[in-house]
Amino acid sequence: MRLPALSIGYAVPETSFDATVHSVFQSTVNLTLGNGSLIALLASDRTDLPHGIGLKTPDEFSFEQQGVVEKAVAVCRAEILRIAGTSLIIDLRGAARWQAHLDRVFVDMSRSESRRAWQTAFDALARHPETARAIAGVALLITQGALVDAVASLALGAEPSVNALMMSTQRNDVYSATRAARELVGLGPGLTPSGDDFLVGYLAGLWVTVGNDQQRAEFVRGFAGKIRELATSANDISRAYLVDVSQAEVSGLIAGLIRAIGEETRQDAIREAALAAMNVGKTSGADGVAGLLLGLIAWQNF
Amino acid sequence: MATAQRIIPNLYRDSVSLMQFSEKIAKLPGVRQASAVMATENNIGLLVEAGLLASASPPSPNDLLIVVEAEETDAAELALDKAENTLKQKPTASLDSEARKTPPRSIEMGLAEMPGANLALISTPGDYAAAEALKALRLGLHVMLFSANVSVDDEVMLKRYAREHNLLVMGPDCGTAIINGAPLGFANVVRRGDIGIVAASGTGLQQVASLIHRYGGGITQAIGIGGHDLSARVGGISMLQGIDALAVDPGTKVIVLISKPPAPNVMKVVLDKAACSGKPVVVDFLGADPASFSGKAIHGVKTLEDASATAVALAAGKPAPNLSDTLSPTLTKLTGDLRSQLAEGQKYVRGLFSGGTLCFETLLLLGESLGEVYSNSPLQPEFKLPDVWKSQKHMAIDLGDDLFTQGRPHPMIDFRLRNERMAQEARDPEVAVILLDVVLGYGSHMDPAGELLPAITEARLIAEKAGRKIVFIGSVCGTDSDPQNLPHQEQMLREAGVHLVDSNAKSARLAAAIVNPMKA
Secondary structure, three states, rough: OOEEEEOOOOOOOOOOEEEEEEEEOOOOEEEEOOOOOOEEEOOOOOOOOOOOOEEOOOOOOHHHHHHOOOOOEEEEEEOEEEEEOOEEEOOOOOOOOEEEOOHOOOOOOOOOHHHHHHHHHHHHHHHOOOHHHHHHHHHHHHHHOOOOOOHHHHHHHHHHHHHHHHHHOOOOOOHHHHHHOOOOOOOOOOOOOOHHHHHHHHHHHHHHOOOOOOOHHHHHHHHHHHHHHHHHHHHHHEEEEHHHHHOOOOOOOHHHHHHHHHHHHOOHHHHHHHHHOOOOOOOOOHHHHHHHHHHHOOOOOO | EEEEEEOOOOOOOOOOHHHHHHHHHHHOOEEEEEEEEEEEEEHHHHHHHHOOOOOOOOOOEEEEEEEEEEEOOHHHHHHHHHHHHHHOOOOOHHHHHHHHHHOOOOOOHHHHHHHOOEEEEEEHHHHHHHHHHHHHHOOOOOOEEEEOOOOOOHHHHHHHHHHHHOOOOOOOOOOOEEOOEEEEEEEEOOEEEEEEEEEEEHHHHHHHHHHHHOOOOOEEEEOOOEEEEEOOOOHHHHHHHHHHHHHHHHOOOOEEEEEEEOOHHHHHHHHHHHHHHOOOOOOOOOOOOHHHHHOOOOEEEEEEEEHHHHHHHOOOOOOOOOOOOOOOOHHHHHHHHHHHHOOEEEEEEEEEEOHHHHHHHHHHHHHHHHOOOOOOOOOOHHHEEEOOOOOOEEEEEOOOHHHHHHHHHOOOOOOOOHHHHHHHHOOOOOOOEEEEEEEEEEEEOHHHHHHHHHHHHHHHHHHHOOOOEEEEEEEEEEOOOOOOOOHHHHHHHHOOEEEEEEOHHHHHHHHHHOOOOOHH
């Protein structure tokens, strides 16, 4: 079966490479490269990823049904990727390179339009059924300033760390921010634990609110470096996302929500972008959006 | 209340599945709560705080940690067993994936089975070979094109495409290569060493590689380039790429080039490239005067045997040996002995060859001594056999030529034609010497001596009945590592009365000396 690639994340090697299958899901196959990093093959229903290859797949396509197995050899030569033991031919020729480049994006949260957009996204988060189950619930605790019933104990437990993280950010204190982040890495349920997803969103929010402020820029670069170090204690899949965001790269859905908050005026479009970003995994989406929204306002008097 | 835990290493399940799974396990009889989380440091800490883990264990973020709290230990363990079994179940592959069990029928299907392959060996009728080769190149593969009858236009197209994409085309009509120790096509088992070969000649490559092995050396790569690569139209594309590759290969100390003389402009380009390789290069342009192209880094030689001896010496850091055209004292004495057995009128040499280059080298060496030597592929057009099925005067024929192989396997595999011809030569009262090459290695017949013996015996009897003796001279092109058992092959041939020497060049010179008293 030939699967053309539609987009290739910047972290995917440009030259021929060898890999082994790390993990197989319905819409995703993770491959481990020789240097230990992951790249992901993504079916059509998945968003672009910095370390991903977005494919055009038929309706109801499932990698699991294609006989892809863990530890199988995968080889890319002359932009044709094959996985041993399957008839899959993944054709990378002609696919566009994709990159979020958050370090070149600025969302001016002092604008009323941005704040209004932020509120729309936040309202969507508050109403999302998974928010309460995970660290995302912290966003409700912190911004609403009151104990919210049925927020998971996880969120309650993480609240001090998230508070510390935001206060450290306001002080541009890399050391304290790192200490707070360390308490969140690997925390919570999910293949990519809630804490990891939250940190990805949070750092993404910081990247796009640096503006011309040199101190903030220095803080974000320093903190990003520390996140990259902390990523070594995350699992392989989470690590890929944490390393991506440490280099100002995120998924297409998070990048889309950032763009919507910064540029979009139609509230329904913003809401749609928020819902799309939250609709990832069980709680991963909500955790990421929660982190993003808190990151966007970390330096603001909001 | 009892708690139990289990770690499942490197198990990746999506979050939705994990959540559903936890809820399912929590509903099992006697189970109060269940949790499936990645075994990160913070999650372990959480579970310890929650009293679900007695103590913190070393974190392993890629492992799945299942914790069950139940009324009794048995219930907890049962729940864990069920949890593990459930998690390890994978969806069955669909019927479509049955396609992968079909034996590959195309290069793409083959790549699906072996995605790490980087070379395609193509042996199809010539009409289709170029298209298949292009498919392979477009898939990022190097190509060994065993097929013959590929047009020069197609060869140029393929080689230019390959060059642009940093790929190599070996061929068309490339029957022999040894790449990274893997014998391809007709190839001998040769010791790995530090001599690299680029050859526009199958049996030429085999002879040189085998002699290098016999002389104690070894090879890094033996790259075949096909018989037309050094023509003016093709321009030596693959030869030049081969030289470049060996020049930068850290394992190659000496480079050997083998072919018939290239087109003049191509020869210059090739020699210039060789001279800039930074390594000593031994060049055997069979039929060309070695002195005309020898230089500082270029060691021109005359024969395949000379190429091997020179390469081995240079690789060992020794100076190039002094090469001689004359027979050794032992062979000189043998010459006299064998000549004395001939009857009046027996004066001609008849060479029956399976290797094209071995035949060509023999024509050169016989021609030096004997003048006119006829062939189906002669050195000069006036010595072309009017009828390839009828011998005349001195003659050496290449039985691997298309004329003889239409509808037949190659003479290295099928000896019938050579055996029939041997009997025919034995009936000719003017035949003194029958020259044979015996080529071992992968692709060749597993017992060439066994195939030849009855024919040699029959030919000998035919001659003896007529009061004559025929001198059989041969050389075995192969190594002691070849599958045919070289010592046994040589023993069988000697017992049948074949006088064996260790190279094709010596074989030709011995034959010439027997029939030419002036050369004794």
